[in-house]
Amino acid sequence: MQGAEHDRGVTTETSAPAVRQARRLVTPIPGPKSVELMARKTSAVASGVGTTMPVFTAHAGGGLLEDVDGNILIDLGSGIAVTTVGAAEPRVVAAVQEQVAAFTHTCFMVTPYEGYVAVAEHLNRLTPGDHEKRTALFNSGAEAVENAVKIARHHTGKDAVVVFDHAYHGRTNLTMAMTAKSMPYKHGFGPFASEVYRAPLSYPYRDGGLDGATAAARAIDVIEKQVGADNLAAVVIEPIQGEGGFIVPAAGFLSALAAWCTANGVVFVADEVQSGFARTGAMFACEHDGVVPDLIVTAKGIAGGLPLSAVTGRAEMMDAVHVGGLGGTYGGNPIACAAALAVIETIEADGLVERARQIEELVVGRLRAIGERDSRIGDVRGRGAMLAVELVEAGTDTPDPVLAKEIATRSHAEGVIVLTCGTYGNVLRFLPPLSITDEQLDEAFDVVEAALAAAGQ
Numbered sequence: 155m156q157g158a159e160h161d162r163g164v165t166t167e168t169s170a171p172a173v174r175q176a177r178r179l180v181t182p183i184p185g186p187k188s189v190e191l192m193a194r195k196t197s198a199v200a201s202g203v204g205t206t207m208p209v210f211t212a213h214a215g216g217g218l219l220e221d222v223d224g225n226i227l228i229d230l231g232s233g234i235a236v237t238t239v240g241a242a243e244p245r246v247v248a249a250v251q252e253q254v255a256a257f258t259h260t261c262f263m264v265t266p267y268e269g270y271v272a273v274a275e276h277l278n279r280l281t282p283g284d285h286e287k288r289t290a291l292f293n294s295g296a297e298a299v300e301n302a303v304k305i306a307r308h309h310t311g312k313d314a315v316v317v318f319d320h321a322y323h324g325r326t327n328l329t330m331a332m333t334a335k336s337m338p339y340k341h342g343f344g345p346f347a348s349e350v351y352r353a354p355l356s357y358p359y360r361d362g363g364l365d366g367a368t369a370a371a372r373a374i375d376v377i378e379k380q381v382g383a384d385n386l387a388a389v390v391i392e393p394i395q396g397e398g399g400f401i402v403p404a405a406g407f408l409s410a411l412a413a414w415c416t417a418n419g420v421v422f423v424a425d426e427v428q429s430g431f432a433r434t435g436a437m438f439a440c441e442h443d444g445v446v447p448d449l450i451v452t453a454k455g456i457a458g459g460l461p462l463s464a465v466t467g468r469a470e471m472m473d474a475v476h477v478g479g480l481g482g483t484y485g486g487n488p489i490a491c492a493a494a495l496a497v498i499e500t501i502e503a504d505g506l507v508e509r510a511r512q513i514e515e516l517v518v519g520r521l522r523a524i525g526e527r528d529s530r531i532g533d534v535r536g537r538g539a540m541l542a543v544e545l546v547e548a549g550t551d552t553p554d555p556v557l558a559k560e561i562a563t564r565s566h567a568e569g570v571i572v573l574t575c576g577t578y579g580n581v582l583r584f585l586p587p588l589s590i591t592d593e594q595l596d597e598a599f600d601v602v603e604a605a606l607a608a609a610g611q
């Protein structure tokens with residue numbers, strides 16, 4: 155139960171050793187034990203599997219992560235938006251322990267269990283729209299995106315799929331085709347699945363602030379001319395882009411696209427793998443634009459770190475598929491379902507949607523103030539606890555990936571986990587667990603601010 159103790163220890167004064175309450179560096183980063191483990195990794199693990207930081211984890215929870223050398227880092231990454239409720243949330247730990255002792259697996263397609271059904275019921279309740287819904291569970295975000303495409307194709311009897319510039323949908327063959335960026339995700343891995351077409355996104359910082367309706371009309375024109383609604387099964391879009399750079403489309407963009415889809419018999423699919431589950435200060439990011447997707451894809455934050463993903467959507471679309479057409483050996487694994495139920499309970503009981511909004515208020519003001527003084531910050535954007543700065547050469551809009559990397563590296567050395575992203579690699583993204591304290595957030599952004607000041611000097 156060390157992890158659970160740790161999680162409580164970082165949020166209260168009374169449990170767990172006091173040293174676990176704050177960032178603490180006792181060795182250089184990485185410390186000697188991490189260096190040793192990294193040498194083993196290099197000789198045992200395929201080098202294509204990279205790591206952001208050369209630091210090995212011992213415990214994590216709340217807003218902190220303790221490494222094998224006893225250093226305590228502040229976590230602004232949540233394992234890429236996964237541990238939204240914390241990496242050892244006590245409810246998740248207890249639910250997993252109870253389930254693992256009851257049974258680990260039966261295969262839902264052989265002898266089903268309640269946890270899967272309960273997760274489906276919650277997803278049907280929590281996702282936007284009060285129409286009749288159904289859910290199917292899978293293991294990874296990419297697998298769920300693939301299944302959303304299967305369902306849309308089956309329902310419409312059409313083949314084509316439209317995705318957007320800067321999109322990221324995963325690393326399997328179909329989702330590589332749907333992902334925009336070649337290096338590192340697609341480079342050398344073709345040929346890719348066919349019938350995937352790319353349309354221009356609304357990217358306010360880089361499209362001259364085109365309003366949402368105009369940006370949507372531009373995208374729809376490309377779709378109509380280059381694909382044709384008669385051939386198009388689905389439009390798949392991240393309501394706030396993740397790996398592509400935390401790009402928030404202009405107001406009205408998503409709703410205009412969704413309306414066009416409805417009018418043209420095209421399934422509108424929201425890929426909320428990164429933006430979902432309270433991350434953006436709403437249960438799902440498409441709620442900010444009042445959009446009700448036909449299908450919504452979730453993963454990452456859904457199960458507190460256990461592998462689980464879902465497609466939730468209109469009953470007539472989901473139920474169009476023949477029996478046996480959807481599934482997989484592990485899809486909706488009972489332990490992952492138990493974790494997801496505990497995550498949903500935690501989000502609702504602890505008011506984490508509201509907490510994400512508070513984090514936005516705390517952090518965005520501060521980032522904007524830095525941006526006023528430092529013209530290397532081209533843009534500050536995001537919602538809730540999904541926030542980013544786009545870095546540029548001072549006073550221009552030329553992307554500066556070297557600066558982003560340097561700030562990240564300096565922050566890492568000071569014990570703050572930050573990630574980069576973006577088509578140009580010039581975006582610093584912040585994805586703190588919603589269990590982080592205000593003090594930890596303040597301290598982490600002190601470090602990031604100092605790293606920016608020191609970078610390039």
Ligand SMILES: *Cc1c(COP(=O)(O)O)cnc(C)c1O
Pocket residue numbers: 293294295296297299322323324325392396397425426427428429453454
């Ligand atoms: C991470 C991500 C995926 C892929 O999820 P995996 O679980 O890594 O397969 C798909 N879409 C978006 C928006 C993501 O952020």
